[in-house]
Amino acid sequence: MEKEILEKIEIQQGDITKLTVDAIVNAANKTLLGGGGVDGAIHRAAGPKLLEECKTIGGCPTGGAAITKGYHLPAQYVIHTVGPVYSGSPKDAELLAMCYQNSLKLAEKYGVKTIAFPAISCGVYGYPIEDACKIAVDTTCRLLSEMESIEKVIFILFSAKAGNVYLEYLKELGTK
Numbered sequence: 001m002e003k004e005i006l007e008k009i010e011i012q013q014g015d016i017t018k019l020t021v022d023a024i025v026n027a028a029n030k031t032l033l034g035g036g037g038v039d040g041a042i043h044r045a046a047g048p049k050l051l052e053e054c055k056t057i058g059g060c061p062t063g064g065a066a067i068t069k070g071y072h073l074p075a076q077y078v079i080h081t082v083g084p085v086y087s088g089s090p091k092d093a094e095l096l097a098m099c100y101q102n103s104l105k106l107a108e109k110y111g112v113k114t115i116a117f118p119a120i121s122c123g124v125y126g127y128p129i130e131d132a133c134k135i136a137v138d139t140t141c142r143l144l145s146e147m148e149s150i151e152k153v154i155f156i157l158f159s160a161k162a163g164n165v166y167l168e169y170l171k172e173l174g175t176k
């Protein structure tokens with residue numbers, strides 16, 4: 001993997017709603033009308049205007065992405081994407097990769113330079129973190145090599161354990 005691409009990737013542990021970046025990504029559901037997990041945290045921190053704007057979008061298919069303002073969040077934008085519910089079929093990986101791809105494409109379109117992702121599908125939707133991490137990092141690296149404008153991608157994990165999965169994978173890529 002090219003060093004310049006890997007240098008744009010950062011791993012953090014913590015709460016995505018606290019990050020001062022141009023855009024944070026929300027692991028939403030198809031209704032885009034809020035829920036638990038990171039979705040609930042983002043809606044709580046952004047305030048009720050986020051839900052009002054989400055209602056005007058009219059939902060989003062699995063693998064798709066939609067953008068709103070960040071309202072009370074430190075981030076200017078929220079990119080809402082809908083991860084697959086893990087089923088063990090090859091389609092899961094395809095749909096999860098689409099989440100990262102469509103989110104990054106939307107970010108580029110809106111001039112986003114810094115963006116943070118949670119571990120999409122790795123909570124309620126049950127995606128194993130080791131598999132999801134590879135899809136997240138590989139898809140992001142591929143997209144970053146085609147895009148000039150995005151300067152930093154943060155993967156922010158709630159647990160130290162999940163953070164280590166990402167760090168180990170990046171270490172592996174760095175030596176390839």
Ligand code: AR6
Nearest residue numbers: 015016027029035036037038039041121122123124125158
């Ligand atoms: N900051 C960073 N990561 C977080 C935060 C946070 N504040 N809160 C949770 N996580 P999940 P999914 C991590 O369940 O699996 C919602 O109800 C969490 O530890 O939020 O894509 C939606 O409305 C996990 O690793 O999202 C959908 O119905 C990761 O974020 C459904 O859940 C994703 O967990 C989507 O499920």
